[in-house]
Amino acid sequence: RCYTIVDIDTCIACGACGAVAPDVYDYNDEGLAFVYLDNNQGVIEIPQLFIDDVIDAKNGCPTDSIKYADEPFNGDPLKYE
Numbered sequence: 001r002c003y004t005i006v007d008i009d010t011c012i013a014c015g016a017c018g019a020v021a022p023d024v025y026d027y028n029d030e031g032l033a034f035v036y037l038d039n040n041q042g043v044i045e046i047p048q049l050f051i052d053d054v055i056d057a058k059n060g061c062p063t064d065s066i067k068y069a070d071e072p073f074n075g076d077p078l079k080y081e
């Protein structure tokens with residue numbers, strides 16, 4: 001299982017995540033990323049098809065703002081840190 005969330009406090013709007021995982025991440029008006037599947041709550045299980053993209057996005061984020069876990073985040077990007 002895979003859940004993901006963006007830490008919007010540390011995102012610098014670099015745009016890498018939406019490029020590698022366009023089905024998972026989108027950007028707000030300021031260019032900050034969020035998980036559009038669940039409005040960045042980290043509560044909807046990511047479909048298997050998109051998990052590799054999520055891992056690529058996590059590895060590519062320069063500020064480590066993409067979080068990934070096998071349990072839901074319930075809206076808290078730092079829940080497992």
Ligand code: F3S
Nearest residue numbers: 011012014015017061
């Ligand atoms: Fe932000 Fe990282 Fe995506 S800085 S735009 S969460 S790649």
